[in-house]
Amino acid sequence: MRTWVLGVTFAGALLLGGWFLPKWLTFLITMAAANGMVSLGIVMLMRGGVVPFGQGMVFAVGGYTAALAFNRFAFSDAMGLALTGGVAATLVAVPVAPLLARYRGIFFAMLTLALSMVVYGLLTKTTALGGSDGFNMGRPTLMGMKLPDAHAGYVLYAVTVALATLLALAARAHFDSSRGLLTLAVRDNELRVEYLGGSVRRAMAANYLLAAFAAGTGGALVVMSLGHVDPNFSYWTTSGEFVFVAILAGWQSVLAVFLASTVLEVVRSFSSAYFPNTWQLALGLFLLFVIRFLPRGLGSLWIRRSGQ
Amino acid sequence: MSVVLSARGLGKSFGAVVAATDIGIDILTGERVSLVGSNGAGKTTFVNMITGYLKPDCGRILLAGQDITPLTPRAITRLGVARSFQIPQLFSELTVLENMLVSVACQDDQWSFVRPARSTSAVVRADALLERFRLDEHRARRVAELPGGVRKLLDIAMALTGRPRLLLLDEPTSGVSAEEKFPIMDTLMTALDGDALTVLFVEHDMDIVQRHATRVVAFASGRIIADGPPTQALADADVRRYVTGEPAEG
Numbered sequence: 351m352r353t354w355v356l357g358v359t360f361a362g363a364l365l366l367g368g369w370f371l372p373k374w375l376t377f378l379i380t381m382a383a384a385n386g387m388v389s390l391g392i393v394m395l396m397r398g399g400v401v402p403f404g405q406g407m408v409f410a411v412g413g414y415t416a417a418l419a420f421n422r423f424a425f426s427d428a429m430g431l432a433l434t435g436g437v438a439a440t441l442v443a444v445p446v447a448p449l450l451a452r453y454r455g456i457f458f459a460m461l462t463l464a465l466s467m468v469v470y471g472l473l474t475k476t477t478a479l480g481g482s483d484g485f486n487m488g489r490p491t492l493m494g495m496k497l498p499d500a501h502a503g504y505v506l507y508a509v510t511v512a513l514a515t516l517l518a519l520a521a522r523a524h525f526d527s528s529r530g531l532l533t534l535a536v537r538d539n540e541l542r543v544e545y546l547g548g549s550v551r552r553a554m555a556a557n558y559l560l561a562a563f564a565a566g567t568g569g570a571l572v573v574m575s576l577g578h579v580d581p582n583f584s585y586w587t588t589s590g591e592f593v594f595v596a597i598l599a600g601w602q603s604v605l606a607v608f609l610a611s612t613v614l615e616v617v618r619s620f621s622s623a624y625f626p627n628t629w630q631l632a633l634g635l636f637l638l639f640v641i642r643f644l645p646r647g648l649g650s651l652w653i654r655r656s657g658q
Numbered sequence: 659m660s661v662v663l664s665a666r667g668l669g670k671s672f673g674a675v676v677a678a679t680d681i682g683i684d685i686l687t688g689e690r691v692s693l694v695g696s697n698g699a700g701k702t703t704f705v706n707m708i709t710g711y712l713k714p715d716c717g718r719i720l721l722a723g724q725d726i727t728p729l730t731p732r733a734i735t736r737l738g739v740a741r742s743f744q745i746p747q748l749f750s751e752l753t754v755l756e757n758m759l760v761s762v763a764c765q766d767d768q769w770s771f772v773r774p775a776r777s778t779s780a781v782v783r784a785d786a787l788l789e790r791f792r793l794d795e796h797r798a799r800r801v802a803e804l805p806g807g808v809r810k811l812l813d814i815a816m817a818l819t820g821r822p823r824l825l826l827l828d829e830p831t832s833g834v835s836a837e838e839k840f841p842i843m844d845t846l847m848t849a850l851d852g853d854a855l856t857v858l859f860v861e862h863d864m865d866i867v868q869r870h871a872t873r874v875v876a877f878a879s880g881r882i883i884a885d886g887p888p889t890q891a892l893a894d895a896d897v898r899r900y901v902t903g904e905p906a907e908g
Contacts, residue, residue, distance in 0.1 A: 528763035528770035542747040548764030
């Protein structure tokens with residue numbers, strides 16, 4: 351209950367504060383929240399001991415689905431598009447989840463990477479989807495209302511903050527659930543989980559599907575904010591950035607994921623403005639610093655022990 | 659008493675090493691059966707075949723008449739066969755209570771995505787078992803900090819969360835100091851007293867076997883060489899030669 355009150359209060363403060371923030375900052379927070387959803391899914395998998403290097407795939411599926419639904423089917427509701435992206439990504443993940451649930455460690459990481467690069471290749475070669483250039487989408491609506499120029503950015507910001515909050519609270523509930531605890535146990539000792547009657551593969555597959563939903567929703571929100579989608583959504587460097595945020599955050603705290611995502615967006619924005627050719631260097635140094643001094647991520651600053 | 663477990667013609671080899679040959683046995687409900695034998699005699703192989711960790715090369719295993727030979731460890735567990743391990747298999751990053759809650763969670767249905775792991779019913783169930791095994795004082799400690807004997811008891815307590823009908827204990831006192839052995843077994847057997855539970859335990863200490871087993875099954879070179887009440891089985895000439903290492907009488 352306390353978590354829900356804190357979450358809703360924090361979201362309310364962001365929604366209220368967003369009205370007064372400069373546009374560049376609301377855009378930055380929008381991107382951080384949307385990308386943070388993808389990393390939240392990765393954290394969900396990390397709690398089970400696996401790290402996917404191909405979440406760009408489901409991120410792209412969410413993004414392309416939202417853009418296509420808008421352009422081809424005139425479905426323009428922002429909330430609906432975001433959820434459609436999430437559902438589409440989950441559906442794409444359904445056939446691969448049982449396969450991925452069999453693998454661990456580097457094999458899991460490489461398999462997800464391979465899948466994302468296959469999707470990248472397909473998107474690049476599919477001219478109906480704009481090929482390597484991708485395609486644009488127009489401005490979404492919200493509950494049947496067109497968004498005025500002056501407030502479109504804020505409305506998308508509000509939708510993203512609201513969905514990110516819901517997803518964060520759901521993730522917290524999941525982490526604290528029986529299944530969430532089981533996931534931590536899988537990370538520790540799979541053999542024992544099976545001998546206690548728990549299904550390791552089912553737990554891992556379910557986590558992958560949840561992560562896909564989060565990534566698809568995030569992808570749809572990013573596309574709505576950018577007004578453009580292209581195959582780079584599924585490129586390995588995009589997946590790498592999501593993993594970067596997940597490692598930066600650690601696997602203990604949901605809030606830390608969004609904080610880490612914001613840190614990445616801030617570093618990316620300012621570094622690319624002031625030293626455009628070396629901003630990745632700044633990111634790398636920052637990650638080294640975190641790994642050295644906060645090996646359990648930013649979340650460990652306020653969560654002392656695992657499983658809490 | 660009804661037969662809870664039957665093994666018929668079980669055989670298992672690892673290359674040229676024969677770990678089990680023509681194992682045939684009926685275990686009755688409520689029995690406390692001790693599996694004895696020297697290292698490599700086939701005791702753990704037998705336990706591993708019952709729990710699905712190893713698949714026999716030949717033969718069948720029946721649990722209350724149902725063939726469980728081809729089933730996975732998880733499916734066998736869900737049918738009511740629980741086990742502990744020679745080296746306790748715990749979740750070392752978690753606390754004692756959390757280990758128990760994982761065990762409870764493993765029994766949950768598929769909607770456990772939203773059910774809190776620390777729900778009142780789960781905690782009550784976990785605490786009841788911790789109390790039965792006198793582990794409640796360690797409730798908040800991380801497993802990595804626990805002494806060996808406590809780990810052993812926790813390993814067994816976790817196995818009981820699923821309310822099994824057959825419990826297999828693989829050397830419950832191995833790796834435990836001589837002073838701890840008897841208190842641990844006494845605590846364990848007292849904790850199990852309330853249940854109509856059938857227990858198979860692998861044990862090397864014959865004093866413990868005599869004190870806690872109602873039946874002894876002795877293994878040597880992958881075969882059963884004696885089967886009966888402790889006094890009778892341990893007096894068997896082959897058992898004295900191959901298992902206890904005492905000179906045969908007469």
